[in-house]
Amino acid sequence: AEELAATEFNSGLVHQLVTAYLANRRGDTVGGKSRSMVTGTGAKPWRQKGTGRARAGTVKSPLWRGGGKTFVADDRHHRQKVNRKMHRAGMRSIVAELIRQDRVVVVDSLAPETPKTGEFFKQLKAWGFGQGSMLLMDDDIHDNLLLASRNIPKVT
Template sequence: MELAVAGGANIEVSDRVFGREFSEPLVHQVVISYLAGARAGTKAQKNRSDVSGGGRKPWRQKGTGNARAGTIRSPIWRTGGVTFAARPRDFTQKVNRKQYRSAIKAILSELVRQERLVIVDELKLAEPKSRLARELLDGLGVATGLLIDSEPEGNLYLGARNLRGVFVLAADRLDPVSLVSAEKVVMTRAAVEKIQEWLA
């Protein structure tokens, strides 16, 4: 299939990458897995066995007028342990390589169908200025979105980082969450070729 290039000749792309059917369950699974993998899982709290002290009964069972107590480390006591203490966890969900690549293809294909994918010859700025980046995007009719190049230049990174809702990504760092959440995706010819080579 052919895709239009802004201000240039059309580009031939693979139907297997940009013409695939959209599978919502697959994309959902891959997105959830990607987000889960980004969780640190390092939260930890102490339960009653981890808190120091509490080796003996604080007072006798009867005759003091106080409530019965067996340890000063009870969860209902100040400085006591936490009832359901958090533990370090690994939140990663396994998604094999074939599923991941299929989800990326499905997302790219859906971007084409919804006319949210814009292909250009190159993404370059003469200077690292936000004004130039804004003018570049306005010329493409893009307010916010994701800019993808095979090897983004430094001026593009510096010029676009101060624009709200605009992100720059290298083609080999492509991820499902960035693609799904972007209003528009602007991609260079070189990026398209690199992504096709990866997903073919």
């Protein structure tokens, strides 16, 4: 943990990680229909000559009300790739900053003896936790820890 805390905070790299994460969460779909996507018949609205009206080939024309859009927006892809080494360095930088701000606590044993949420919550309060969100990490999976913590709000 000491060597991790010695890592400098790289704000540019963290910014790149966060913007890539948010961009990758975006949906790639946009609205709008071209004349081929609009629902309607394939028949001419009226004959070509003899009506006195302007000639018309389809009710889906962009000039018509209810017709398609002339230049419809295509789906845009917002994926941003972050290299593996950059991702690891950025996460290391974030965790190091959290350690420097005393927002990370290392505990010897996290797993409770019984799968009781109330007892586990009292144990967390005894350690000084109670308000705000919390991320619990352990090197292996304990059933009692999963069962005791899953009904506590903002605990992951």
